Structures are given as structure tokens and as C-alpha cells.
Amino acid sequence: MKTICLIPGDGIGQEVIPAAAEALQALDLDLDFVEAEAGFACFEKHGNALPEETLALARRSDAVLFGATSSPSTIVAGYRSPILALRREFDLYANLRPVFSLPGEFSQQGIDMLIVRENTEGLYSGRERRDGDTAIAERVITRKGSERIVRVACEQALKRSRARGTQPVVTVVHKANVLKLTDGLFRECALKIAGEFREVILKELLVDAAAMKLVKAPQSFDVLVTTNLFGDILSDEASALVGGLGVAPSANVGAGTPVFEPVHGSAPDIAGKGMANPIGALLSSAMMLETLGEPGAAARLRQAVVETLASGLRTADLGGTATTTQFTRAVCDRLG
Numbered sequence: 040m041k042t043i044c045l046i047p048g049d050g051i052g053q054e055v056i057p058a059a060a061e062a063l064q065a066l067d068l069d070l071d072f073v074e075a076e077a078g079f080a081c082f083e084k085h086g087n088a089l090p091e092e093t094l095a096l097a098r099r100s101d102a103v104l105f106g107a108t109s110s111p112s113t114i115v116a117g118y119r120s121p122i123l124a125l126r127r128e129f130d131l132y133a134n135l136r137p138v139f140s141l142p143g144e145f146s147q148q149g150i151d152m153l154i155v156r157e158n159t160e161g162l163y164s165g166r167e168r169r170d171g172d173t174a175i176a177e178r179v180i181t182r183k184g185s186e187r188i189v190r191v192a193c194e195q196a197l198k199r200s201r202a203r204g205t206q207p208v209v210t211v212v213h214k215a216n217v218l219k220l221t222d223g224l225f226r227e228c229a230l231k232i233a234g235e236f237r238e239v240i241l242k243e244l245l246v247d248a249a250a251m252k253l254v255k256a257p258q259s260f261d262v263l264v265t266t267n268l269f270g271d272i273l274s275d276e277a278s279a280l281v282g283g284l285g286v287a288p289s290a291n292v293g294a295g296t297p298v299f300e301p302v303h304g305s306a307p308d309i310a311g312k313g314m315a316n317p318i319g320a321l322l323s324s325a326m327m328l329e330t331l332g333e334p335g336a337a338a339r340l341r342q343a344v345v346e347t348l349a350s351g352l353r354t355a356d357l358g359g360t361a362t363t364t365q366f367t368r369a370v371c372d373r374l375g
Contacts, residue, residue: 040069041331044100044296046093048078048121050305051315052106058317058367059104059324062343065374066336073100077121078108078305089121094128097296102327105300106320109307122300123165126158129295132184133191134158135326136274136289136302138257138281142349145357146281152260153199154277155192156270158291160184163267180221180266185228192264193236199261200238209233211243212265212273225266246273253277278302285316285356288323290330297330299323313362316354318344321370343373
């Protein structure tokens with residue numbers, strides 16, 4: 040039996056995580072679910088956005104399915120982002136964000152890429168300071184962090200190529216022409232590690248050129264690997280090509296308990312209205328099943344989502360009228 044820790048969090052996380060759990064139960068697998076608190080509402084209630092009890096449950100689980108949190112835009116004493124804290128606590132240094140075409144006019148066709156984002160350092164390392172009217176953020180790039188994320192990207196490219204019968208291509212995205220020390224180190228490490236993977240074709244793009252190519256020719260990409268901030272921005276941009284943040288899944292993997300989460304935020308403007316798109320959470324659950332050694336169940340869940348979309352059922356963000364519950368039940372009916 041595998042134990043899944045459900046952390047709905049804030050806003051629509053409270054709706055899409057139960058939807059994902061319902062679909063997982065419909066697969067009739069040997070799964071045990073435990074639920075834990077985290078997020079801004081949890082912080083307001085307990086004074087801690089990620090209580091020790093939640094960390095303990097996550098640590099004992101085989102995987103975490105995380106919803107969304109409402110992070111304040113200004114400094115709130117004592118608050119820290121629970122998803123960032125989970126990534127650091129379990130050393131989940133690789134953020135995997137697949138982007139692939141879905142049936143419907145909202146999605147461009149012929150897209151099948153994976154963005155591999157470094158998850159623990161860069162400008163998200165939390166090293167900021169204020170000196171009067173000057174604010175300074177430190178961008179931390181390490182050899183260890185760079186080498187291991189590029190290794191993950193090459194391994195993922197080989198895995199994808201075996202499944203698809205295609206040549207593995209990894210595109211390293213950086214800004215080493217300007218950030219000569221930090222991105223210079225990242226690029227240096229990428230070239231070194233890629234040399235260990237003889238089958239992989241290595242390409243490189245400056246981040247602004249990569250952003251333009253994502254818009255003009257997204258079908259040309261296989262695997263992209265980049266630093267934390269660049270990966271965050273590019274993966275959100277790429278999701279818009281296939282339907283937006285509501286359909287975007289992700290996995291946080293590394294040394295400890297893996298965490299799977301839809302890319303969207305807590306969306307307070309639609310929270311509680313039954314309008315949330317559960318696809319991001321459902322596809323994140325499929326990624327979780329693959330990691331847990333259930334590739335057949337993962338494929339079934341992914342196919343059920345695709346078939347439900349192909350039937351014309353859509354939530355409001357994709358131009359439809361289906362509620363979260365209606366879409367989820369349609370997916371579950373295809374799994375039954």
C-alpha cells in the first residue's frame with residue numbers, strides 16, 4: 040500500500056485536490072490517503088503555514104499531492120511559503136513541468152515538451168536584503184545544483200526518447216552573455232554533464248530567444264533545462280499554448296518525499312464557486328502514479344482526461360460551462 044498525503048492548501052486547492060483524490064480512488068489501486076494542513080489560512084489559524092504535524096505526515100508518506108496557497112505580496116512576520124519550504128525540507132531540487140497538446144481549440148497542436156527547472160536556488164534562494172532605498176537579491180548558482188538538474192534533464196530526455204522512438208534533445212536555457220559568473224557556471228556544468236550522455240543532442244538558447252521560440256515554434260522543443268526563475272516564467276508561458284495554468288501539472292522530485300502540484304495558484308476570485316479546473320491536479324496525479332510505479336494507471340488517468348475534453352466538456356477557463364464536480368465525475372466514469 041502506498042500512502043498519499045493530501046494538502047489542499049488555500050482557495051481552489053480545497054476543490055481540485057479532493058477531485059484528484061476521487062479520480063485516484065476510481066482507479067481502484069492500493070492507496071491510503073491522509074490529509075494535512077498548510078497555507079495562509081493555516082498560518083492565520085495556527086501561526087505556522089507548514090506545521091510540524093504536516094511535515095511529519097509528508098515525511099512518512101510515499102508522495103504528497105499539494106493544491107495551492109495564497110502567499111501575501113508583502114512581508115508578513117513569521118510566514119514562509121509552504122511549497123518552497125517543502126522543496127527545501129526534502130531537497131526536491133528538480134521541478135518537472137510537462138507541456139503537451141490537448142484536444143480543443145484552446146490548445147495548439149503538435150506540442151510535447153518537458154521543462155526541467157532547478158528548484159532550490161537561483162533568485163528564489165531567499166537571500167534578499169534592504170538598505171534604505173535599495174533592495175538587493177542574491178542569485179545563488181552552485182556547481183552541485185547545476186550538475187544535478189542537467190543530469191535529470193538528460194535522463195528525462197532519454198526516457199522520453201525510448202517511449203517515443205525519437206532522438207533525445209536537451210536545450211539549455213541561460214543568460215550567460217550577461218550573467219557571466221552565475222549563468223556562466225550553469226552553462227559550464229551543463230556542457231560537462233551533457234558530455235556524459237552520448238545519445239543526447241545538446242542545444243543552448245539565451246532565455247529571451249527561448250521565450251520567443253516558445254511562442255513561434257513550440258513544437259520544436261523536446262526537453263528544456265534552466266535555472267529557477269527562468270524555469271518558472273518559461274513554464275507558465277508554455278502552459279498558455281495548451282490551455283493555461285488550469286491544465287498545467289508539475290512534479291517536485293529529489294532526495295525526499297516527492298511533491299506533485301498543479302501549477303495554478305489559489306485563485307481567490309473563483310474559490311468556492313465550483314468553477315475551478317481540476318485538470319492540473321488530475322495530470323499531476325498521473326505524474327505521481329508514474330513515480331510510484333503505476334505507469335498503467337497513470338496512462339488510464341491521463342487518457343480519461345483527454346477523452347473527457349474530446350467529448351466537449353470544459354470548465355469556464357477553457358470556454359465551457361462544466362463545474363469542477365461535473366468534469367471530475369466525467370473523468371471518473373471513464374475510469375470505472
